[in-house]
Amino acid sequence: MIMNSLDCIKVLKPIVGDNLLVVWGTTKTIEWLQVNGKDKMNVFTSYAMGEAAMVGLGLALALPHRKIFVLDGDGALLMNLGSLTTLANKAPKNLIHILFDNASYVSGGRLPTFSKATDFAAIAKAASIKFTRTVKSIGDFKTAVEAAVKQAQTAFIVAKVAVDEKFPPLGTMDGLENKYLFIRYLESIEKKQILPDILKR
Amino acid sequence: MANLSGPEEIVKGLKESGVDIVSTLPENATTKLVSLISKEPGIIHVPLAREEEGFGISSGAYLGGKKPAMVIQNSGFLNSLGAITELNIMCQIPVLVLISHVGHPGERYVIHPPLARMAEAVTKSIELPCLLIERPENARDVIKNAQLLCEVSKLPVFVMMAPRLLRG
C-alpha cells in the first residue's frame, strides 16, 4: 500500500527536534501541527507556491548551525523548477528538501499534476544536488531522512505518497500570526533578539 | 559631491544599514554593483535564476534574523508579484529592493519604456513605498532611510535606481 504524508510527518517529528521546518501548503502545515501541536511554532508556511525551498534557503543561510527541513508539494515545485538550480548553486549543508509527490494538486482541488512522468530526483541531480533519493515506503523514507541528517550537504528526497482521502480543515492561523509565533519560538531557542528594537539604535 | 561612484555609494549605504544578505539577478546596468556586492565581506551574496526566488530567500533570511536586500531589474520586480503578495504583504516581511529602473527618462533603449511605466504603476497600486535615486551623492542616505522604513513598516521598500547612477 502506498504511504501517506501524515505517516511521513510522524516519522519526521523526532528527527526534526530543535531544528526548524519550513513548509509549503496548507495540507502539510496542518498535518505538521496535528502531529506536533502549536506550542513550539517551528513551522513557517510559505503560501507562495514554489517558494518553500527558497524560504528554506534563506533560513539555512541565516542559521547555518541548524538543520532546515523543507516540505514541498509536486504542484508547487513544478511551478518553480528553476529554483533547484538556485538552491544547488548555494548548496547549504544544512538544508533537507523533502518533496511529497502525490502527482496531484490535492489542496487545489485534486486534479492530477503531470508529475507521474517526472523524475524530480534526476532533475535535482542534474542541477548538481548530490544527495538525492526517491522513496516509496515509510521504512525507506526514515532511512533516507536519517542519512540526509547525518551528512553535510544539501539533500533532496522525493517521497511518493498517496492522494489524501480527506482534506484537513484550514484552521484560523494566517501568515502574520504564523510569522510572529515562528520568530518568537526562534528567539527562544536561539536566545537572541530577531525583531530589532529600532528605537534603541 | 560624493567622491565615490554610484555603485560604491550604494554598497556603502547597504553596509551602513546593516544589510548582510543580498540576492541579485544582474543586467547591463547593474554589472558593477552586483560584482561589488559579490566581493563584499560581511554580505552573503545569493545569485538568482528568477527574481521571485529572491523574495522567498529574503523572507527566510529575515525570519532567521538577517537584514535582506535585493538587486533586480524592474522587469524582474514584475516577475515577482506572487511572492511579494503571499510572503511580504501577507506576513509583513520587510525587504529592501534595489531596482534598476531601465526605461527611466534619459535612456535610449527602445524596449525599456514599457517596463518603467508598468513597474511604476504597480508599485503605486500595491501602495508600497517607492523611492528614486538619480545621483551618487544621494544614494547612501536614500538607501539608509529606505532600510529604516523597511524595518519600521515591516514591508518591502522599493528604491528605483536611474541607470545613469549605476555607470562608472
Ligand SMILES: Cc1ncc(C[n+]2csc(CCOP(=O)(O)OP(=O)(O)O)c2C)c(N)n1
Ligand atoms: C500561484 C498559485 N496558483 C494556483 C494556486 C492554487 N492552488 C492552491 S493549492 C494548489 C495545489 C498544490 O499542489 P501541491 O504542491 O502538489 O500540494 P498538495 O496539496 O498536492 O500536497 C493550487 C494549484 C495557488 N495557491 N497559487
Ligand SMILES: [Mg+2]
Ligand atoms: Mg501534490
